[in-house]
Amino acid sequence: MNIIITISITAFLVLYAGLFKANKALLPLTVVGLLTALGFTFCAWNGNAVHYGMMQTDNFALAFSAVCIVGTLLIFLLTQNYFHSKSDNIAEYYTLILFALAGMIMMVSYKNMAMLFVGLEIMSVSLYILAGIRKKDFASNEASLKYFLMGAFSTGFLLFGITLIYGATGSFDLDKIQAYLVANPQAVSPIFYPGVILMMIGLSFKIGAAPFHFWTPDVYEGSPSLITTFMSTVVKTAGFAAFLRLFAGAFAPLHDFWVVPLIVIVCLTLFIGNVTALFQKNFKRMLAYSSISHAGYLLFSLIVLSKNSENNVLVYATAYTFASIIAFAVLILVKQKTGSDSFESFNGLGKKNPLVALSLTIAMLSLAGIPLTAGFIGKYLMFLNVMGEYQTLLVAFAILNALVGFYYYFKVIVAMWFKDGGEVELSTPAQYKVVLLLSVVITIVLGIYPAIILNLI
Amino acid sequence: MEQLLLLIFLPLVGAIITAFTGKLAKIVSTVFAVASLGLTLFIACSFIPDASTQFEANLPWIADLGIRFHAGIDGISMLVVLLTNLLVPIIILSSYKHDYKNPAAFYALILFMQCGLLLVFTAMDAFLFYIGWEAALIPIYFICAIWGGKDRIRINMKFFVYTIAGSLFMLMGIIYLYLQNPAHNFDLQAFYALNLNADQQGWIFWAFFIAFAIKMPIFPFHTWQPDTYTAAPTQGTMLLSGIMLKMGIYGLIRWLLPIVPHGVQEWGNLAIILSIIGIVYASLIAFTQKDAKRLVAYSSIAHVGLISAGIFALNQQGMQGAMVQMLSHGINVVGLFFVLDIIFSRLKTNKIEELGGIAKSAPQLAIVFLIIVLGTVALPGTNGFIGEFLLLMGVYNYSIWAAAIAGLTIIFGAVYMLRMYQNIMLGKTNSLTITFTDIKGTEKLVLYIICVLIIVLGVYPKPLLHLTEASVQHLLEQVNQKLKQ
Numbered sequence: 036m037n038i039i040i041t042i043s044i045t046a047f048l049v050l051y052a053g054l055f056k057a058n059k060a061l062l063p064l065t066v067v068g069l070l071t072a073l074g075f076t077f078c079a080w081n082g083n084a085v086h087y088g089m090m091q092t093d094n095f096a097l098a099f100s101a102v103c104i105v106g107t108l109l110i111f112l113l114t115q116n117y118f119h120s121k122s123d124n125i126a127e128y129y130t131l132i133l134f135a136l137a138g139m140i141m142m143v144s145y146k147n148m149a150m151l152f153v154g155l156e157i158m159s160v161s162l163y164i165l166a167g168i169r170k171k172d173f174a175s176n177e178a179s180l181k182y183f184l185m186g187a188f189s190t191g192f193l194l195f196g197i198t199l200i201y202g203a204t205g206s207f208d209l210d211k212i213q214a215y216l217v218a219n220p221q222a223v224s225p226i227f228y229p230g231v232i233l234m235m236i237g238l239s240f241k242i243g244a245a246p247f248h249f250w251t252p253d254v255y256e257g258s259p260s261l262i263t264t265f266m267s268t269v270v271k272t273a274g275f276a277a278f279l280r281l282f283a284g285a286f287a288p289l290h291d292f293w294v295v296p297l298i299v300i301v302c303l304t305l306f307i308g309n310v311t312a313l314f315q316k317n318f319k320r321m322l323a324y325s326s327i328s329h330a331g332y333l334l335f336s337l338i339v340l341s342k343n344s345e346n347n348v349l350v351y352a353t354a355y356t357f358a359s360i361i362a363f364a365v366l367i368l369v370k371q372k373t374g375s376d377s378f379e380s381f382n383g384l385g386k387k388n389p390l391v392a393l394s395l396t397i398a399m400l401s402l403a404g405i406p407l408t409a410g411f412i413g414k415y416l417m418f419l420n421v422m423g424e425y426q427t428l429l430v431a432f433a434i435l436n437a438l439v440g441f442y443y444y445f446k447v448i449v450a451m452w453f454k455d456g457g458e459v460e461l462s463t464p465a466q467y468k469v470v471l472l473l474s475v476v477i478t479i480v481l482g483i484y485p486a487i488i489l490n491l492i
Numbered sequence: 493m494e495q496l497l498l499l500i501f502l503p504l505v506g507a508i509i510t511a512f513t514g515k516l517a518k519i520v521s522t523v524f525a526v527a528s529l530g531l532t533l534f535i536a537c538s539f540i541p542d543a544s545t546q547f548e549a550n551l552p553w554i555a556d557l558g559i560r561f562h563a564g565i566d567g568i569s570m571l572v573v574l575l576t577n578l579l580v581p582i583i584i585l586s587s588y589k590h591d592y593k594n595p596a597a598f599y600a601l602i603l604f605m606q607c608g609l610l611l612v613f614t615a616m617d618a619f620l621f622y623i624g625w626e627a628a629l630i631p632i633y634f635i636c637a638i639w640g641g642k643d644r645i646r647i648n649m650k651f652f653v654y655t656i657a658g659s660l661f662m663l664m665g666i667i668y669l670y671l672q673n674p675a676h677n678f679d680l681q682a683f684y685a686l687n688l689n690a691d692q693q694g695w696i697f698w699a700f701f702i703a704f705a706i707k708m709p710i711f712p713f714h715t716w717q718p719d720t721y722t723a724a725p726t727q728g729t730m731l732l733s734g735i736m737l738k739m740g741i742y743g744l745i746r747w748l749l750p751i752v753p754h755g756v757q758e759w760g761n762l763a764i765i766l767s768i769i770g771i772v773y774a775s776l777i778a779f780t781q782k783d784a785k786r787l788v789a790y791s792s793i794a795h796v797g798l799i800s801a802g803i804f805a806l807n808q809q810g811m812q813g814a815m816v817q818m819l820s821h822g823i824n825v826v827g828l829f830f831v832l833d834i835i836f837s838r839l840k841t842n843k844i845e846e847l848g849g850i851a852k853s854a855p856q857l858a859i860v861f862l863i864i865v866l867g868t869v870a871l872p873g874t875n876g877f878i879g880e881f882l883l884l885m886g887v888y889n890y891s892i893w894a895a896a897i898a899g900l901t902i903i904f905g906a907v908y909m910l911r912m913y914q915n916i917m918l919g920k921t922n923s924l925t926i927t928f929t930d931i932k933g934t935e936k937l938v939l940y941i942i943c944v945l946i947i948v949l950g951v952y953p954k955p956l957l958h959l960t961e962a963s964v965q966h967l968l969e970q971v972n973q974k975l976k977q
Contacts (some may be wrong), residue, residue: 406626415663419557422667430667434660441653453637453645489556 036086037075038100039140041068046133053126061129062111068133069108076101088208089147095492096144098349099276103143106269106356107136109474110261112466113364117261128168132265135161139273143280148197148207151277155193155241158273159186162266166258178257185240185250193237199230209285216288223289231286231293235300238281242274244330245303252311255323260370263319264363267326272352275333282337283344290340297337302432304331309439318366319376321443322359325402328436329355335417335433339424346492347416353488354401354409354481357474361398364470365391368461381447382456391461392451394471401478403444404437409481495535496547496563499573500610502528503580507603511596518588521599525581528606532577539570541959543966545616553620558670558677562617567963571815571956572613572742575822576735580606582941583730586830588934589837592639592725605631605731612739618666618678621747625659628739632731636724644723651720654713658703665699668692669751684750684970687977690758697755700748701763707740708796710763711770721789726833729785733792734826738818741796744803745811750967753974760804764887767804768894770797775904784835784842787912788828791868794905795821798898802883808968810886815960816953817879820867823949824876827864827942831857834935835916839924844912849921854930858917860939865913867946869906875949878957 045068052060076097083093090096114128134157141154163186167179201207203224204215216223236247243251255263286293308328315321333355336347366376368391373380385392401410414437418430450456463471481488506524513520539546548564565573584602592598608631611624629652637648666678672692673682688696706713721729749756756763774793781787799817802810834857835850836842851858863874870876880902888895931939949956 400630405630406623418664419667419670422664422671425671427664427668430664431661434664437660438653438657441656442649445649445652449637449645449649452634484554486554486556489554 036084036090036092037079038072038092038104039137041072041075042133042137042140045069045072046130046137049126049129049133053124053130058125061126062114065111065129065133066108069104069111073101073104073108076104085146089150090141090144091146092144095276095280095345095349098491099143099272099352100140102349102353102356103136103139103269103273106272106360107132107265109357109360109470110265110269112470113261113264113360113367115464115466117259117367128165131161131165131168134158135165135265135270139269142273143276145277145280146209148200148209151281152190152194152197155277156190158270159190159241162186162262162270165262165265166254168262169259172257174257175259176257178254181250181257182254189237189240189247191237192233192240196230196233196235196237199226199233203227203230209280212285213288216286220288227289228292231289232296234281235293235296238274238278239300242271242278242330242333243327244300244334245307245327246300248304248307248327248330251327252320252323255326256317256320260319260363260367260376263323264360267322267363268356268359271326271330272356275330275348275352278334279337279345279348283340287340294338297334298429301331301334301338301429304328304334305433305436309436309443312443313439315443317377318381318447321378321446322362322366325440325443326359328440329402331436332414332417332433335429336420338426338429339421341420341423343416343420346489347413347420349492350409350416350481350485350488351413354413354478357477358398358401358408358410361394361471361474361478362402364467364474365395365398368463368467369459372459372461378446378450379456381450382454383458384451384456384461387458387460388463391463391471394475395451396448397475397478399444399448401482403441407479407482409478409485412482412485493547493549495531496549496565496614499528499531499535499577500563500607500614502531503603503606503610507600507607510603511600514596517596517599518584521603522581522584524603525577525584525606528577529581532574535565536570536574536959539565539959541567541962543567543962548616550616557619558675559619560617560677560679561620562679563611563614563620564616565614567960568742568745568815568967569613571819571960572738573610575738575819576606576609576613579730579734579822579826582826582938583727583734585934586730586826586833586938587727589834590726594638598635598639598727601631601635602727602731605635609735609739613742616680618669618680618683618747620678621743622659622663622666625662625739626656628736629655629659632728632736635731636720636728639725640723640728641725642723643719647716647719647723651716654706654716658706658713661699662703665696668696668699680746683747686751688752688754690754693752693755694758695755696752697748697759700743700752701759704740704743704748705766705800707743708737708800709740709793710797710800711766711773711793714770714774714793717793718786718789721792722783722785726829726836729829730826733789733829734822737792737796738822741799741803741814741818744800745814745967749803749806750970750974753971756804756806756971757975760806763804764801764890764894767797767801768897770794771801771898771901775901775908779904779908782843782845784832784844784847784912784916785829787844787908788825788832791905791909792821792825794901795825795868798880798883798887798902801894801898802886805886805890806968806971807886807889808965809882809889811964811968812957812960813879813882813884813886815964816956817876817883819956820875820879820946820949823942823945824864824868827860827939827946828868830935830938830942831861831864834931835928838928841924844915846922847916847925848919849917850925850928851917852921853926853928856936857931857939860931860943861917862913863943863946864939865909867950869909870902873947873950875946875953877950878953 138157169175312324401408545564608628615621778790
């Protein structure tokens with residue numbers, strides 16, 4: 036509760052600071068606010084408090100809140116000079132991102148499906164505006180409109196699903212829904228099943244899983260890079276947490292029913308995401324498609340529900356978030372210098388900027404899932420979980436997809452180190468250095484000693 | 493335990509320090525490589541050649557997943573550890589005449605790879621083994637792709653995807669074994685003790701075998717190898733052929749045979765047939781090669797084929813032969829590639845027909861090159877002989893015909909190697925080769941060390957055989973015992 040209040044108050048303060056043109060105060064204010072919120076998550080650890088029957092800050096919620104807050108914090112650090120060059124009203128950016136974060140905290144800690152809907156909408160509405168915040172940019176407008184239409188559409192599915200489930204069980208409360216399923220294993224109301232499917236579709240839209248992924252590449256490419264970073268890392272993580280809370284929690288007794296459509300979604304997502312990413316010539320678009328394929332790996336944890344499923348998603352999402360933040364940070368730097376985000380603009384980057392290139396290499400290795408990086412541990416846990424029920428074919432399929440992944444992640448490594456190019460020298464602001472260093476350290480430490488995060492939830 | 497940890501992590505520390513030394517990298521990396529060699533010799537001297545695992549380090553690592561940092565050295569490991577730490581300083585020394593751009597990264601990557609290799613060769617925990625397996629691959633990929641020759645990006649991508657495809661399926665096999673293990677850990681001994689049925693053993697066999705076969709490489713998984721060897725910088729080629737392919741052989745001995753003996757019994761025949769086909773096929777292609785580096789690459793496939801046939805023959809001679817031959821092949825092939833590198837750095841070509849008569853202008857090179865070639869074709873009195881003799885004996889005990897075919901190709905091997913030597917070193921000098929200057933400095937040092945090793949190990953191989961004997965015997969007993977069940 037404190038977390039949401041802190042974040043919301045920070046958002047309002049930032050808005051007022053913007054009103055009085057105190058642009059220099061925005062970042063410090065936000066950082067202090069987020070650190071306070073982070074502090075509250077640590078204080079609430081192991082508390083498992085239920086707030087008015089609507090939200091439950093169990094360790095699952097707190098761990099994902101912490102990942103979202105830290106991710107947002109890093110993205111805020113990347114704003115240095117970024118928004119200033121784009122717009123006068125930079126306070127709006129800060130406020131909207133903070134409101135979106137508040138929505139996400141609700142999404143990861145809801146106990147009542149109404150809260151899921153409220154949180155999702157707070158987040159989505161903020162994001163619709165953020166995607167289109169460059170008013171005069173055609174691509175940004177397109178992204179915003181597409182995102183809004185698709186988002187509204189998927190919310191429709193979600194709401195319809197919630198309604199059907201309410202009709203069947205008479206409650207929005209996750210525990211009561213689960214109790215209903217446990218109490219009537221043979222006589223679940225027939226309207227419950229379409230409800231589950233509709234909710235799955237609605238949430239799949241939000242996390243960009245195939246075949247509901249069509250909006251992602253255009254929206255990710257059209258939005259300002261920093262907003263894309265936010266959408267493909269923190270927002271995605273929150274979406275997954277919401278998905279998991281529902282399906283691994285309330286709907287778990289019906290696992291046998293919904294696992295079949297889930298497997299179809301997983302296979303499609305992996306295949307479409309990876310194969311399309313392979314043909315991209317633009318780094319940003321490649322990241323967009325790769326984020327689709329990562330959604331596939333994340334959904335993998337739901338195929339076999341075990342006591343580790345939730346923690347596996349946490350590890351994977353953390354690994355993915357930090358690696359992606361590195362990737363986007365370097366992308367922003369490169370784009371500032373070269374004006375392009377194609378693979379060619381990375382040519383020869385390693386010669387003049389070895390440390391930046393090294394960070395991006397580590398990020399790519401982590402996304403590809405090479406040992407000694409966090410990404411490997413994430414993938415390993417996913418495979419281990421599914422192998423636990425000897426779904427060998429599924430794992431083999433995922434492994435083949437991981438192989439495809441190597442090709443496109445290594446494209447940028449090849450460009451940076453092995454190709455001769457423009458010899459651009461990036462100007463890396465101090466805050467970027469901090470973000471890169473921090474993310475690299477987290478990626479490596481989790482890769483070498485993941486024990487620190489394995490038993491959190 | 494402390495010695496082993498120091499042995500494994502000294503190169504890693506060296507790599508990190510070397511990365512920040514700029515122009516001094518050559519010297520600093522040499523210091524670390526020689527220090528590792530010294531430590532290895534010290535460990536080898538205090539090693540008791542029985543079947544036990546010594547210097548064992550068993551530390552908790554990721555407890556929740558049943559992963560431990562469990563490493564140790566027995567006779568089999570000792571030999572490959574010796575090989576690794578012997579060859580790395582030689583390889584670094586052999587690069588002294590080169591001025592690679594960005595030397596700090598180059599030497600740091602070599603030392604980093606050494607650490608990965610040592611992990612593979614000492615790991616007694618499957619997860620640790622896998623980590624080392626990949627940790628050795630990443631640096632060599634960068635070495636080959638940054639400092640390599642023409643078309644290096646495409647070739648190395650092929651190499652990388654090939655090997656990592658193999659290793660990912662091995663990872664699947666490892667996870668499967670982990671799940672089968674009631675104690676839920678990755679311990680080697682626990683894996684040995686598993687009771688898998690024939691079906692499971694068959695699947696695990698293939699999951700591991702393909703990974704190892706790609707690394708070695710065994711026909712038909714070899715297609716990445718000639719291109720990669722040719723396009724890599726010489727030191728990369730040496731690392732690949734001298735040490736890295738031994739990862740595959742070591743994996744066969746340590747992980748494949750004892751864990752799935754029934755799988756080996758069922759599919760071993762096929763593996764031997766593939767190995768023999770590989771020997772014949774690679775020898776025939778080597779005959780037609782115009783580029784000396786490619787010729788050596790193909791001859792390497794033939795040699796490795798014989799080693800793997802010897803291992804799958806599942807007898808003491810074959811296995812011992814494989815052990816000795818791993819070391820000999822490593823030394824010889826590094827020597828061969830170094831000689832070709834010396835020729836290339838002076839004349840800018842490795843085309844056999846463009847060369848000739850180098851012996852006149854470089855008598856010292858002619859002598860050392862001859863010794864290395866003789867070692868490669870297994871002349872009695874050189875190190876190659878002991879290994880190939882034992883291997884052939886092992887294969888003979890398994891099947892007369894296989895031994896006959898393999899033996900024939902060894903004769904072929906002698907023909908094409910000697911013909912290569914003749915065409916490069918003897919005959920008339922042409923306008924190109926007349927300018928050739930003889931070896932000096934570090935070139936001399938490296939080649940002399942290699943020649944001394946070839947002759948000493950050829951004349952007096954007993955300590956080497958003694959080193960591995962007990963461990964090999966123990967391993968075979970273990971396998972046979974499981975087969976009887």
